[in-house]
Amino acid sequence: MSDTAPFEPKAMKISVLTAAFQELTPREKRDADPDLAIEDWLEFSAEIGSPYIQLSAALHPSVTDVPAEAMLDPVANHLDLREPFNQQRADRVIAAMKQTGVGLSDLGYFDNMLVADDSARQAKHDFMLRIFDAAVLMGTDAVCGFVGRNYDLEMDENLVMFEEVFVPLLKEAKARGLTYRVEQCPMPGWTVKDRWHNNIAYAPGPWIALHRICEKHGVGDQFRVHYDPSHSVLMGQDTRSMFQYLKDEGYAFLVDGFHVKGQVVDSKGVSAWGYGGQTMERGDWVNGKPSDNPADHLNAWKKQVALCEHELPGTARHDPLAYLQNRTVDWLDHQLAARELLDIDPAEMYLVVEHEYPPARIQDKEKLKPILAGSIAFTKAIDEAAAAMYALQNEVMPSLGIPVQGVGREAYRS
Numbered sequence: 001m002s003d004t005a006p007f008e009p010k011a012m013k014i015s016v017l018t019a020a021f022q023e024l025t026p027r028e029k030r031d032a033d034p035d036l037a038i039e040d041w042l043e044f045s046a047e048i049g050s051p052y053i054q055l056s057a058a059l060h061p062s063v064t065d066v067p068a069e070a071m072l073d074p075v076a077n078h079l080d081l082r083e084p085f086n087q088q089r090a091d092r093v094i095a096a097m098k099q100t101g102v103g104l105s106d107l108g109y110f111d112n113m114l115v116a117d118d119s120a121r122q123a124k125h126d127f128m129l130r131i132f133d134a135a136v137l138m139g140t141d142a143v144c145g146f147v148g149r150n151y152d153l154e155m156d157e158n159l160v161m162f163e164e165v166f167v168p169l170l171k172e173a174k175a176r177g178l179t180y181r182v183e184q185c186p187m188p189g190w191t192v193k194d195r196w197h198n199n200i201a202y203a204p205g206p207w208i209a210l211h212r213i214c215e216k217h218g219v220g221d222q223f224r225v226h227y228d229p230s231h232s233v234l235m236g237q238d239t240r241s242m243f244q245y246l247k248d249e250g251y252a253f254l255v256d257g258f259h260v261k262g263q264v265v266d267s268k269g270v271s272a273w274g275y276g277g278q279t280m281e282r283g284d285w286v287n288g289k290p291s292d293n294p295a296d297h298l299n300a301w302k303k304q305v306a307l308c309e310h311e312l313p314g315t316a317r318h319d320p321l322a323y324l325q326n327r328t329v330d331w332l333d334h335q336l337a338a339r340e341l342l343d344i345d346p347a348e349m350y351l352v353v354e355h356e357y358p359p360a361r362i363q364d365k366e367k368l369k370p371i372l373a374g375s376i377a378f379t380k381a382i383d384e385a386a387a388a389m390y391a392l393q394n395e396v397m398p399s400l401g402i403p404v405q406g407v408g409r410e411a412y413r414s
Contacts, residue, residue, distance in 0.1 A: 003399055005396050007391055009390070012350065020372060023363040035089055035093060042100040045102045049373055063082075085137060106143060110145050111148070114158060141177065145183065149198045171218075185202070185228065186198060186199055188304045189302075224257070226259060228259035230263035244412065273306050315375065
């Protein structure tokens, strides 16, 4: 009997965040028929080749505390929760999933859950609980979002606040059998203050600190990370080193999903401002105080966009030197490192394509369709290549005593 390991590559599951196309269903139609937007997106997802969607939820524009003109990141309330999501609504969505053959990877609500204002924070937490309930009714086991930050407090004080106000949310998730997956964007433009890290769960060090708090309260299994490599590039990090750090510290289990979005750093912008981004004369302050015009608050994002731009996977050309300088995502090594260093079953992991490349954010179905289809195809192909490499190099060849050639990318090198 041969001891040769079989070649069995494990591909990840491809999904797409529905905020990629905010206006697939026009506002006047989806406001009148709240679940039409979900049905339309399930059909569209099938057309662009994505077998799953990450359904975007957000406070309705009529009740949000952040005006649309002050937002850089696209949000969409495709999951409309002005009215509670009941079994009748769930049955309609489940029927549409069966008809289209498109499933649900998770729900996404990306907001500041530690915002200082008590009433605004309570509204966001109440909305999150509605999302938890909707997730259960639709049969998914995870919700993806941010932790956030109280801008008036320093970091250690925010850890205390996290324990006081966020842990109760995780207890509600646990009661419903859900996992909360935290995306790590530092959200520098969330405030016109010169704060840069405005989502305290922005890197492996903070993830571990937050998870220890969660473990104290019996909700460690509810706190997981939805890793997005674009944010790592924004902070000068690389995926392999971050995953190696998690493994070295005994936290390789923390990553439980992936956003697939890149970042292309502008060397000229870094030369001008450094990785802290534009720190003055942004246009979000007027006469020594925050501008009264919400549209001016968009300029707070110059802390980020002065030095980089988001990438939709497959749409950017990369100088190989940029990989070594951690100024763009090395997509193949990203997928390979996940398999080599994290405690995951790749076949059960979701790769969620997130579209935030500004020039390609076209709100026209026929124009956007081939762009998203191409990016999804690229993401699928890169992951399948990484799966093949991992199976060959870590399973088949070792079983035959055949050495792997070369060195490859290594963690902690600069």
